[in-house]
Amino acid sequence: MVQSVLGSLVLGYRPLWNGARRMAGVQLFVEGDAQVAVDALHLLRTIEELWTASSPPLLLAPRTPQILADWLEHAPPGSPPIEVADAWLADAALLARARTAHRRGLKLVWSGSLARLPEPEVASLFHTSILMLDSRDAVAALNADKAADTKAGRPAASPIIAGQMYDGVASRALMAHCLGPGGALALAGWPIDDVLYSLRHQPLQAAHEVVLKLLKAIDDEQSIDGQEQILGEDPLLAYRFMTYTNSAALGLRTGVDSLRRGLVMMGYGSISQWLGDQLPNASTEPDVRPVRETMVLRARLAEKLIEAGVGKDLRAEMYLCALFSQLDALRGEPLGTILRRLPLSDRVYDAAVLHTGPYAPSLDMAVALEGEDSAVVRQLCEAHEFDREQLNRNLLHMLRSCVVQRAE
Numbered sequence: 001m002v003q004s005v006l007g008s009l010v011l012g013y014r015p016l017w018n019g020a021r022r023m024a025g026v027q028l029f030v031e032g033d034a035q036v037a038v039d040a041l042h043l044l045r046t047i048e049e050l051w052t053a054s055s056p057p058l059l060l061a062p063r064t065p066q067i068l069a070d071w072l073e074h075a076p077p078g079s080p081p082i083e084v085a086d087a088w089l090a091d092a093a094l095l096a097r098a099r100t101a102h103r104r105g106l107k108l109v110w111s112g113s114l115a116r117l118p119e120p121e122v123a124s125l126f127h128t129s130i131l132m133l134d135s136r137d138a139v140a141a142l143n144a145d146k147a148a149d150t151k152a153g154r155p156a157a158s159p160i161i162a163g164q165m166y167d168g169v170a171s172r173a174l175m176a177h178c179l180g181p182g183g184a185l186a187l188a189g190w191p192i193d194d195v196l197y198s199l200r201h202q203p204l205q206a207a208h209e210v211v212l213k214l215l216k217a218i219d220d221e222q223s224i225d226g227q228e229q230i231l232g233e234d235p236l237l238a239y240r241f242m243t244y245t246n247s248a249a250l251g252l253r254t255g256v257d258s259l260r261r262g263l264v265m266m267g268y269g270s271i272s273q274w275l276g277d278q279l280p281n282a283s284t285e286p287d288v289r290p291v292r293e294t295m296v297l298r299a300r301l302a303e304k305l306i307e308a309g310v311g312k313d314l315r316a317e318m319y320l321c322a323l324f325s326q327l328d329a330l331r332g333e334p335l336g337t338i339l340r341r342l343p344l345s346d347r348v349y350d351a352a353v354l355h356t357g358p359y360a361p362s363l364d365m366a367v368a369l370e371g372e373d374s375a376v377v378r379q380l381c382e383a384h385e386f387d388r389e390q391l392n393r394n395l396l397h398m399l400r401s402c403v404v405q406r407a408e
Contacts (some may be wrong), residue, residue, distance in 0.1 A: 005042035007389035008033050010374040013399060014163065014188040015294065016059065019179040021286040023293065024186045025057035026399055027130075027262065029372040030065045040070040048402070050396055056404040059083055059130070060164075063372060072097035073147055075356040077105035081127060085110030085137070098125050111167075114159060119147055130188060133174070139179050146226050157183055172198050172287065190290040196329055199285070204330050206237035207292060208282035215275050218268050228260045229318075235323045236330055237278070242272060242342050254363065255343030258316055293332075294370075299323035302366035305386075306359070306392040320321050321348040322366055360404060361386070 010031045018024035032038040040062075047058065058080040062068040066194040071082050072094070082101075091094050102108060102125040110118060110129040114137050117123065133141070160166070162183030169175050169187050172194045178184040196204075214237075216231045231238055238259060245262040247254055256262040263271065267402035302322035303315050310318075321344075328335040336353045350357030355364060361384035368376040381388055 005039050006046065006392040008036050008038050009389075009392060010377050010388070011042065011392045011395055012369050012372045012374065012377065013395065014371060015297070016188055016288045017179075017187050017190055019184070020405075021179075021289045023290075023402065023404055024402065025105075026402070027061050027188050028399070029061045029063055029374075029375045030067055031062075031372075032067050032274075038067060038070070041068045041074050044071070044075055046276075047080065047396065050400045055400045055404050056402045057081075061111075061372070063374070065091070069097055071096055072106070075101070079106060080387050081107040081109050083109045083111045083130060084126070086110060086116070086118065086405070091119070095122070102126075110164075112163070118253065128164055130167050131157075132167050133163070133169065138171075138174055141182065142171075142173055145173070145177050145181070158227040160184060170194060170268065175287075176326065192294065195287050195291060199288070200332065204236060204288065205281050205283040206240060206278055207234045207289070208284045210234040210237055211275050211278050211282050212367055215272060216328060218272050218275075220267075222381055224263055225259060227263055231259050231263070232294055232319060232323060234292055235327060238320070239327060239338070239342075240278070242273075244341060246341075257343050257345065258313070258320070260316060273369070274287045295326050296321060297402070298325070298366050298370065301369065301395065301398045302359075302362045303357050304398055305362040305365055307389070312323050314361065317345060317348065318362060320327060320344070320357055322363050324348070324395060325352040325363060325367075365391070 011032075014029070014030035015023050015029045016025040016027060030040075030043065032040075051058075060071070061078050061083040062071065062308060065088055067163040068082070068084065068088065070082075071079070077081065084098060088236045089098065098108060107127040108125055110119070110123065110126040112129070112132065113134060114131040115134050118126075119264060140157075140159045142162075148277075158177070158181065160178055160182030163185050165186045165188060166178050166184050169178055169189075169195075170191050171189055175191050175195075175385055178187060210230065210233050213233075214227060217227050231241060241259065241262060242256060244250065250266075256265060266274070299319045299322040303319040311374060324339065325335070327338045331338060336349065339349050339352060347357050347359050348355070351359035351363045361380065365377070365380050365386060368380055380386065381391065
């Protein structure tokens with residue numbers, strides 16, 4: 001039995017972050033249904049049709065051997081790089097397919113533990129690798145930094161191999177080593193919890209680059225839609241904007257329940273003045289950029305997942321719901337307390353705090369798709385009757401629209 005390819009797959013994603021703390025690409029997890037033949041090449045054709053020159057590079061991460069084998073045997077040169085799990089290379093037939101794919105010009109990425117690298121003959125098949133660090137290698141990498149400090153900057157031995165990607169980096173210090181002296185190509189995911197914990201003694205501020213971007217948009221007389229989009233690129237800036245527009249000092253007669261309404265009611269001059277007041281204390285901390293952008297990705301996806309036919313205002317509300325869903329991590333106080341300060345609808349509070357109400361399925365699904373736990377995605381599809389083909393199409397459209405800065 002052969003189904004529509006997007007209807008027979010469970011997808012998930014994870015951003016890849018480079019040394020500039022910017023998105024370098026996206027790891028796309030791909031899993032098929034058991035006992036269902038999947039036309040994996042159709043997914044490659046779908047991606048090719050959707051992707052543009054500014055879309056993020058993809059690292060395809062198959063999570064079933066059948067999909068990997070299909071791609072290794074049939075994917076044409078020029079396809080996105082394909083991740084190959086080391087454990088599956090124990091299958092002689094799959095290893096033979098990897099050799100054939102390499103000869104055909106397919107870019108393959110070895111995935112496994114840094115402590116158990118492949119033999120040179122196998123390693124030669126791969127363009128690069130995505131490596132997991134065990135605790136011993138993580139400690140050795142951090143000790144290399146300490147040794148360099150005590151030896152007046154002389155190079156110290158580190159297990160980190162330059163030009164590779166790394167997975168499972170949970171500490172800010174290890175992230176800094178990998179992307180700094182370690183010369184890592186990128187990290188899969190970001191140590192969000194540890195970055196925020198390390199900055200807990202100082203109140204986080206809106207991003208300097210987003211404040212400047214919005215000021216420029218106002219100077220250039222961009223549309224309200226464009227200004228709303230930029231304001232929604234920073235959860236802290238959006239929250240502070242809504243707090244300000246609803247403050248007694250501003251004296252508006254009715255509550256401002258959306259970014260767009262606030263922009264319309266304040267006017268360009270007042271907004272520019274308010275943004276100018278934000279600049280002196282705005283954050284230039286690069287390690288927070290992936291934290292912020294991860295939250296924005298969630299909001300963009302949740303907005304797409306809300307049921308078809310919903311109006312623009314409700315989609316904007318869904319976006320805010322998802323964008324604000326992690327404000328507690330940024331502000332260090334309960335999310336319910338934060339949201340109650342704003343005249344948002346109960347739909348936002350119910351979804352973000354109680355996981356109930358009409359917005360909860362879209363928000364919960366957007367969270368579930370931020371990784372490779374296909375069981376949760378399947379459960380949500382069943383519980384809330386998500387159409388899997390449309391779900392996957394929405395995810396691909398969201399990822400396609402992400403803009404990645406490429407080296408000249």
